[in-house]
Amino acid sequence: MIWRGGEGMNNKIKSVDPGSVAEEMGIESGDLLIEINGKPIVDVMDFLYFMDDDEIVIVVQKPDGEQWELEIEKEYDEVLGLNFEKPILDEAKRCTNQCVFCFIDQLPEGMRETLYFKDDDSRLSFLMGNFVTLTNMNDATFQRIIDYHVSPINISVHTVDPELRMKMLGNRHAGKVAERLKALAEAGIEMNGQVVLCPGFNDGKYLDETIDFLSGLYPHMNSMAIVPIGLTKFRDNLPDMQGVDEKKAQEIIDQVSVWQSRLLEKFDTRFVFAADEFFLLAKRAIPVADYYEGYVQIENGVGLIRQFEDEALDAIHNFSGEVFQHAVTIGTSVGASGMMNRIENAIKNKFPEVDLKVEVIENHFFGEKITVSGLLTAKDIIDQLRGEMDGRRLLLPESVVNSDGLLLDDLTPEDISNAxxxxxxxxxxxxxxxxxxxxGGIV
Structure with a gap:
């Protein structure tokens, strides 16, 4: 039987890893994965679950419709080496929450369509590290996570108070988070938690309650990050929200510190961490590396500054080659500017001949309250550096571009270079x- 699924089949193989089991079996780009061990493959959860064996039988369909049944012997945890057109072998599930802090709701009109897509898909959580709320899934989908032992899963908790969570997420199903987290822990699912801190909502006693509950799920709940709400200037017809100011940031750091001391003694881990932005807002020093316990929440901006600065200072100290002669300008965000200035001074102290400048790019597009590099636009970079470069090489962090090499305003590094x-x-x-x-001039 030929499986005729149309041109955009979700399980079409995009590429095959060189030297992999799949390559040895003659599987090629453009083939379709039909089934594993007699089971049809609906999405990536099926694929990973059925593949996790040392003997499997797979069926692939060639572009001409011919189907191959392949018996494969491999190591239990050895991957086949298949990469698909769609990483989750399905359409990503759209978020139906109406979160009071949602950043996507604060985007202006006229940006590229993909920026407005809100995902809340557990498959993207364990595959790519995305955070999910657990509200946009029915009981059958939730049970499937347990049955397939999908792990780790990153969860946007925000609060465990049922009424408050329903209010913050704008979803009547959001109040069941505590029972779902307990069920995942009882099933041995590994989790990481996240709280977007919104002053006047989930701070104070509610934050204490959340830390207390999540730490009670340790070690299944590995860690917890607290990040500040991000507010752009595009908030017409949205709830009136307070940002995190210096006083509130200090309060959060102190509150977290009390919990860290308690949990370090109880579990030998600090467990809960405040994002770097809190320390910047509070005008406090970024903690030392040991504080971050291996940077378990670095994707949430927890310890990113410390890791980068320590790496840079270590590299400066150990640099023994000939210094490459070129004029370099570093484009950095307001949030990272203090770190970049310290690194600049360290470079010039050891290598005074280096022609290096740090240029701080303010976020005029979203508003000056947005201080992270990942939300800089090409227009802001161009407008603020025009007339300042004189042919100097501009270095920008990869966080300013997406996987297609585009900045948020759809311009490319080449567009910046030309301008x-x-x-x-x-x-x-x-x-x-x-x-x-x-x-070293290695770019």
Whole structure:
């Protein structure tokens, strides 16, 4: 039987890893994965679950309709080496929440369509690290996570108070989070938690309650990050929300510190961490590396500054090659500017001949309350650096572009380069890569 699913079949194979089991079996780009062990493959959860064995039988369909049944012997945890057109082998589930803090609701009109898509898909959580609320799934889908032992899963908790969570997420199903988290823990599912801190909503006693509950699920709940609400200037017809100011940031850090001391003694882990932005807003020093316990929540901006700065200073100290002669400008956000200035001083103290400048780019597009590099637009970069470059190489972090190499306003690094008449390089967010570029000319 030929499976005729149309042109955009979700399980079409995009590429096959060189040297992989799949390549050895003759599977090629353009083939369709039909089934594993007699089971049809609906999505990536099916694929990973059925593949996790040392002997499997798969059926693939060639572009001409011919089907191959392949018996494969492999190591239990060895991957086949297949990459699909759609990573989750399905359409991502759209978020139906109406969160009071939603950043996507604060985007202006006229940006590219993909920016307005809100996902809340558990498959993207364990596959790509996305955070999900657990509200946009029925009981059958939730049970499937348990049955397939999908792990780890990153969960946007925000609060465990049922009424408050329903209010904050704008979803009548949001109040069941505590029972669902307990069920996941009882099933041995590994989790990480996140709280978007909204002053006047989930701070104070509600934050204490959330930390207390989530830490009670340790070690299944590995860690918890607290990040501040991000407010753009595009908030017409949205709820009136307060941002995190210096006083509130200090309050949150102190509150978290009390819990960390208690949990460090009880579990030998701090468990809960405040994002770097709180320390910047509070005008307090970023903690030392040991504080972050291996940077378990770095994707939430917890310890990103400390890791980058320590890597850069280590690379400066150990640099022994010949310094590459070029004029370099670092484009950085307001939030990272203090760190970049410290690194600049360290470079110039050891290598005074280096022609290096740090240029701080303010976020005029979203508003000056937005201070992270990942939300800078090409227009802001161009407008603020025009006339300042004189042919110098501009270094920007990879967080400013998406996987297609586009900034938020759909312009490319090449567009920036053309506008400034200067070369532009996009660097991995790594202190080592940064020093390689500045001192070694490796871009």
């Amino acid at each position: 400034l008449a200067s070369p532009v390089s996009i660097l991995k967010v790594s202190g080592f890569a940064f020093i390689d570029a500045v001192l």
